[in-house]
Amino acid sequence: MSKERRNRDWYGKLDRDGFIHRSWMKNQGFPDHVFDGRPIIGICNTWSELTPCNSGLRELAEGVKRGVWEAGGFPVEFPVMSLGETQMKPTAMLFRNLLAMDVEESIRAYGMDGVVLLGGCDKTTPGQLMGAASVDLPTIVVSSGPMLNGKWQGADIGSGTDVWKFSEAVRAGDMSLQDFLAAESGMSRSKGVCMTMGTASTMASLVEAMGLSLPMNAALPAVDARRMALAHLTGNRIVDMVREDLKLSDVLTRASFENAILVNAAVGGSTNAVVHLLALAGRVGVDLRLEDFELGCEIPLLVNCMPSGKYLMEDFCYAGGVPVVLSELAPQLRKARTVMGADISEYVEGAKCWNRNVIRAIDNPLKPAAGLRVLRGNLAPDGAIIKPSAASDQLLEHEAEAFVFDNIEDMKANIDRDDLPVTPDTILVLKGCGPKGYPGMPEVGNMPIPARLVREGVRDMVRLSDARMSGTAFGTVVLHIAPEAQAGGPLALVKTGDRIRLSAAKGQLELLVSPDELARRRETFQPDEPHYTRGYAKLYTDHVLQADRGADLDFLVGKDTRPVTRESH
Numbered sequence: 001m002s003k004e005r006r007n008r009d010w011y012g013k014l015d016r017d018g019f020i021h022r023s024w025m026k027n028q029g030f031p032d033h034v035f036d037g038r039p040i041i042g043i044c045n046t047w048s049e050l051t052p053c054n055s056g057l058r059e060l061a062e063g064v065k066r067g068v069w070e071a072g073g074f075p076v077e078f079p080v081m082s083l084g085e086t087q088m089k090p091t092a093m094l095f096r097n098l099l100a101m102d103v104e105e106s107i108r109a110y111g112m113d114g115v116v117l118l119g120g121c122d123k124t125t126p127g128q129l130m131g132a133a134s135v136d137l138p139t140i141v142v143s144s145g146p147m148l149n150g151k152w153q154g155a156d157i158g159s160g161t162d163v164w165k166f167s168e169a170v171r172a173g174d175m176s177l178q179d180f181l182a183a184e185s186g187m188s189r190s191k192g193v194c195m196t197m198g199t200a201s202t203m204a205s206l207v208e209a210m211g212l213s214l215p216m217n218a219a220l221p222a223v224d225a226r227r228m229a230l231a232h233l234t235g236n237r238i239v240d241m242v243r244e245d246l247k248l249s250d251v252l253t254r255a256s257f258e259n260a261i262l263v264n265a266a267v268g269g270s271t272n273a274v275v276h277l278l279a280l281a282g283r284v285g286v287d288l289r290l291e292d293f294e295l296g297c298e299i300p301l302l303v304n305c306m307p308s309g310k311y312l313m314e315d316f317c318y319a320g321g322v323p324v325v326l327s328e329l330a331p332q333l334r335k336a337r338t339v340m341g342a343d344i345s346e347y348v349e350g351a352k353c354w355n356r357n358v359i360r361a362i363d364n365p366l367k368p369a370a371g372l373r374v375l376r377g378n379l380a381p382d383g384a385i386i387k388p389s390a391a392s393d394q395l396l397e398h399e400a401e402a403f404v405f406d407n408i409e410d411m412k413a414n415i416d417r418d419d420l421p422v423t424p425d426t427i428l429v430l431k432g433c434g435p436k437g438y439p440g441m442p443e444v445g446n447m448p449i450p451a452r453l454v455r456e457g458v459r460d461m462v463r464l465s466d467a468r469m470s471g472t473a474f475g476t477v478v479l480h481i482a483p484e485a486q487a488g489g490p491l492a493l494v495k496t497g498d499r500i501r502l503s504a505a506k507g508q509l510e511l512l513v514s515p516d517e518l519a520r521r522r523e524t525f526q527p528d529e530p531h532y533t534r535g536y537a538k539l540y541t542d543h544v545l546q547a548d549r550g551a552d553l554d555f556l557v558g559k560d561t562r563p564v565t566r567e568s569h
């Protein structure tokens with residue numbers, strides 16, 4: 001039984017308000033009959049030339065529109081803020097919550113009955129979902145899709161992951177600057193998101209695993225004609241979702257979040273998924289905690305894609321994509337409804353793996369346990385995380401002296417000093433890069449290895465911070481330490497020379513300094529002056545929650561599904 005549609009409130013009235021709503025829309029050439037009460041589908045588009053990863057979304061919007069018209073709906077495309085991960089300063093994450101506000105208020109304020117979210121680049125997917133979740137209309141996702149595999153000097157190269165490797169090779173003197181610059185053009189050969197299993201492809205995979213998109217949404221390359229067909233079919237489906245009143249909260253259940261955690265482990269997904277899933281859960285009232293990510297701990301690594309493996313998203317697509325991963329995990333998958341209306345097991349039907357080098361069988365994994373580890377201890381009372389699949393096994397149990405950088409400027413100014421008093425065993429600590437401190441919690445947690453050690457052949461060290469790390473990055477990197485230094489967390493009290501113990505196996509992160517000494521240090525602790533005193537950045541700094549709460553703004557948690565009843569005309 002269909003719920004009363006919102007569009008009748010905008011376009012169904014035979015009074016002055018109805019005249020105004022319809023008449024102005026007619027300036028685009030829409031005839032009378034499209035205002036007959038048919039489902040109005042908002043196409044929420046993050047297309048932008050400043051977000052190269054989303055630059056194909058204009059074409060995909062046309063595909064969605066075809067599908068909506070065909071199914072008897074009325075499609076209306078609207079823009080929202082776009083977040084270009086590689087282009088925005090200080091960090092796109094600062095603006096994820098602003099995008100979420102933009103999406104939420106746009107959906108609520110206009111007379112649509114269902115929404116198609118067009119996103120892709122890292123923060124656009126969670127930002128759009130968070131906003132949409134707080135309104136809770138029928139909602140479905142179409143992602144940008146990954147770029148074609150990078151190609152250079154006869155080999156495949158992966159966005160992000162190979163940039164980190166190349167820049168370290170230049171610093172070590174193993175790669176010429178000329179070659180480094182020449183690789184740029186080969187890396188990004190088509191529209192689409194990073195073609196490694198970075199944050200964008202991770203979030204698209206989780207969207208699919210949570211049943212928020214049609215099957216194969218994550219892996220089909222951006223320029224594959226089948227993605228346009230998927231957009232068309234998505235347009236068909238959202239119209240029926242409105243008719244069935246299948247809302248976002250019907251799909252975003254605890255079970256679907258648990259499936260996302262399982263799949264994130266199996267695909268070797270980004271650490272950023274943690275903050276995004278926590279924030280999204282907060283919007284729909286699912287009590288998801290950092291500890292819940294331990295569900296993935298024993299899940300094996302099945303997908304052999306960078307940064308945890310060697311292949312790229314195009315290979316993942318041709319091997320069978322997310323449906324194959326879901327079929328391998330089938331015995332552990334939770335029952336969860338999808339945008340198709342039935343259980344997630346429907347996505348597995350007919351799934352077949354075409355390349356076992358790229359997607360391993362559950363009994364022949366790349367690594368036996370790939371999930372993120374949640375760490376706690378006196379250095380991270382509210383938690384921290386590490387991604388063992390991207391770390392060096394021999395460093396996952398490690399105790400050594402710390403070398404501390406007080407902020408990003410300190411780190412950049414000093415990391416390559418030849419007289420930096422560090423050894424390969426030293427634990428590098430970076431403060432001031434959490435949600436409030438930077439602000440925006442940038443992807444700087446995988447700070448570079450000191451140049452002198454790089455020249456000696458060192459490629460990994462234990463690094464700790466309150467920052468995040470790019471989903472394309474790798475290393476033995478402890479991230480998201482909460483509370484952050486700027487909020488007065490124990491990280492603020494660490495000094496160079498302190499000993500720190502990391503045990504990924506036990507989930508421990510301990511600062512080996514006596515409580516009395518820490519209490520003395522706390523007496524003199526002063527947070528830094530805020531970097532911003534006005535505008536959105538001030539609002540963000542004043543209200544952002546810590547990483548263990550998903551770094552959402554405190555006043556955005558939850559939803560408001562009340563109808564808009566006030567008229568302004």
Ligand code: FES
Pocket residue numbers: 053084085086120121122192193194198200
């Ligand atoms: Fe946009 Fe990687 S920078 S997806």
